[in-house]
Amino acid sequence: MLRFEEIAFKAELNRDEDPESDRDAWLLCGEDPMNRKRAIEELRKMIYERGECHPHRTDDAYLLKFLRARRSVPARAHRLMVRYYNFRDENPHLWRDVDWLGLRRLGDIFEGVLFDRPDCGRFILCRLGQWDPDTIPVDDLIRGLLLLLEIGIMQPKLQILGGTAMVDCQGLTMKHIRQLTPAIAVQAMNIMGIIFPTHIRSMHIVNCSRIFETFFYLFKKLAPVDDLWKNVYFHGYDLNSLHRYVDPECLPRRYGGCRDPVSLELWLTKIRQYKNKEFDEEMRNLGYAVD
Template identity: 35%
Template sequence: MPGHIEIKQELELGEPSQDLLDWAKEHINEDPDTKCQLIEEFREMIYSKGECNSIRTDDAFLLRFLRARKFCVESAYKLFMNYHDFREENPNLHEGISIDLLDKILEYDLIRALPYKDQLGRNIIVYKWGKWVPTTIPIDEFLAATKLIAELGILEARNQILGAVVILDFNDFTVQQALYLTPSVARKILQIAATSMPVRLEALHVVHNSWAFEIIFNIFKPFLHEKMIERVFFHGNDMESLHKHVDPKHLPVTYKGSQPEYDCKDWVDGIKKNATILKEISLLGYKIN
């Protein structure tokens, strides 16, 4: 994995490097000798079962699900079904949703896709729950933005292979905010993060968690399976604890790291200008201005 820190305010849409492919072969069973065969087997399973009206079945789309489930076709199919079931159950999270939603999230500094990777080459996404104003950004908009950012991240082969790290920052989070996070909302968040999207969430780091956070964690806990719980780490205000997992060279000064505070303006602007990205998300039902 990379030894230097590269600042990159754009999605990496190219083919994965040979180093990444070698890592994928060892860790997620992506064997170049069998990959095409497994994609075809996966597609045939979708057609033969006929259990959903799939939005896409091209190689690139199916590969996302296989990578997310380490090339186990049966598990990838289950994830594929979960993905489509979630879309059908929650059309408001993509139908009519514009890429401009990211501008609103940026304005309130709620979600940040950091422009550099962690020490293992993984994307880092920061959620600042304490800055969320539910009356200004309804929970469905927050969920829609979370899903959109996940869909954008999945466009990167690197992200499909290595997965991502998420930091949940609960600084200044209040009981009044917690009241909006009902069991139904908790379930949707976990569906986006783990069970209904072809994402590889490798670690979830909770910082500045207070007693107000405990309220919502008790709501989330029934929906967390054992493997997910093993990937959740609580650090409170102890940034040295966080540094045991994410090297401070790959963190902003907010978390006592060495990187400056970057906003996502250039990242969002780049997405809006990239015809390939816009075409990809339009195929998923998003509104392109």
Template identity: 25%
Template sequence: MHIFVGTLQTDDEFLMRFLRARKLCVKDALEVYENYYRFLHRNRELCFGLKIDDAEIKQALEDGLPGVIQRRDSRGRRIMVLFAAQWDPSRYSISAIHKALYLSLNLLLQDCVVRERGLILVIDWSQFSFQQCSKLQPAALREIAEGLEYCYPVRFKSIHCVAQPWYIEAAVSLLKPFLRGTSRGKIFSHGNNLSSLHQILSREILPAELGGEQGPYQSSLWIDNLIRASHDTPDRNQSID
């Protein structure tokens, strides 16, 4: 989980992250690799020194911003969740969520299955208020979207929005022009129709908040993984619980 300041990381496992993220296209992978280091240089406060014991990062993770559920989908892919309404801007900024996101992705990308098959992202907008939405700075949202799209070696196979209000639909529509065409086609809006989500992701693997059978989401399970990783030197090809 270490990124080396001032040094390009060139070991095979690290470079394969970029190749996998662009389906083994060397030209596209090299572009992401170059963008990655430019992003690190531009956002040092976001990318360096990320620690699970940082109070704001841990609070975001405890709120499921983000979370990672225990069960994989039918293709063995990991599922990341964001419970948007849990965000209280008075306790921590959107930057803390951004940091928690990268901390989680750094660990997930140590899983060879994640590198090969990508991730599923589900954003639950239930009870997300207009007041909360007003605290989402467009520049910060664009930074997150562009960073994940063009600068980070991760492949989101699909992104699912649930119970999104009209003002979130509007925000998403403003972000879409900054995404690649293939990525825009991977965003699905389910509204309050959870049955359409369950046609893609089985209820057997989902937490209760998403109409699933696994009971309420337990953030402590993913946080425990991050704590263990902060103390260990994990196998680069390990499967993360």
């Protein structure tokens, strides 16, 4: 492993705010350093006065990631927090006592590119055709997505930059589609755009047939949120179409880019290698099983 890659993996555990990110925080999250403390206090006051959710943390750093996901508007951040904790209450099986390291079994179904910049954020990829429904239950796909995002937004840089998502449908069969029930689809859509404290810049669907595209649009009726769907793009098998929206410099090589992606399996292995007590405590507070 090249040394610069090891530095990138170590940086995944960085929890320090970088003053050099203030400009990006202003442009991407509407965050004014002069008013940051006031927005945090306003959000904290809403939580206590309204009692609509009971977060496991209310310290400044934790509340800040909800504000960053909603353009630093306390009322919007509060609504997001209520949705997030309602989702957790309704779906405890996705977090409670889940062996986070055991989700390495998902292999390279999920990948990421450790090359983050303001116009793309973190590029994350789901390769649905790599999933074997006979050995991996569909709930594990949702658990893997949640885990990827939960760990990612512990890093202040990614709270600011957000991410760009892509779903690769190559190899997808009816065996896969039968497992992707409306309930699962709604969960995934909610996580990516409605209930989770991150901002997904756009979502791109590649290597999909017209049949799957029609199938995908059926889910739109189940999650009719304009802000979610206006940034979803279908490219079929046309990589040139994808490149009009995502700079190839941010993409894996197999999509005409110049980056080597990191599988969820490798990423979690490196997280374990470099994790500390702070990381373990937060994972435990979220409900995960911690060794």
